Amino acid sequence: MKNFKQIISSCLIVCITFAGFPMAAQAGMVTTDEVSSVGAAASNRDKVSAFLAREDVRQAVQSQGVSPQAASERVKAMSDVEVAQLAGRIDQAPAGGDVLGILFTVFIVLLVTDIMGLTKVFPFTRSVR
Numbered sequence: 001m002k003n004f005k006q007i008i009s010s011c012l013i014v015c016i017t018f019a020g021f022p023m024a025a026q027a028g029m030v031t032t033d034e035v036s037s038v039g040a041a042a043s044n045r046d047k048v049s050a051f052l053a054r055e056d057v058r059q060a061v062q063s064q065g066v067s068p069q070a071a072s073e074r075v076k077a078m079s080d081v082e083v084a085q086l087a088g089r090i091d092q093a094p095a096g097g098d099v100l101g102i103l104f105t106v107f108i109v110l111l112v113t114d115i116m117g118l119t120k121v122f123p124f125t126r127s128v129r
Contacts, residue, residue: 040084041083041084043087044080044083044084044086044087045083047087047090047091048090049072049075051102052068052075052106057102057103061103061106064103064107066106066107066110066121066122067121070110070119070121071110071121074113074121077113077118077119078109086102089101089102090102110122111125114127115127
């Protein structure tokens with residue numbers, strides 16, 4: 001018991017001694033690209049959300065068997081890279097056309113996340129978990 005107390009007290013003395021020393025902090029410059037990527041991620045999410053809010057898109061999503069609320073929730077759960085890819089597809093789509101291709105992309109993303117067990121949008125899928 002005496003040996004145990006000596007070990008504990010020695011450790012406490014060392015810890016308290018080093019607690020008084022200043023800690024070194026490392027800082028780095030934040031590049032413009034890093035700052036603009038944060039703003040771009042929010043802009044992409046807004047763009048995709050606005051696209052899903054359109055009436056023709058809502059009708060097409062409902063015809064696929066997905067509620068618009070579930071699609072919007074999934075967009076919120078997507079990573080920044082996935083949202084950027086989807087926003088890029090929206091930008092590349094011709095005005096007033098090829099909504100079906102974008103909806104197909106949203107459908108595939110929702111289907112894959114259902115199969116992976118991250119969401120439960122479609123009743124006909126089974127999770128791999």
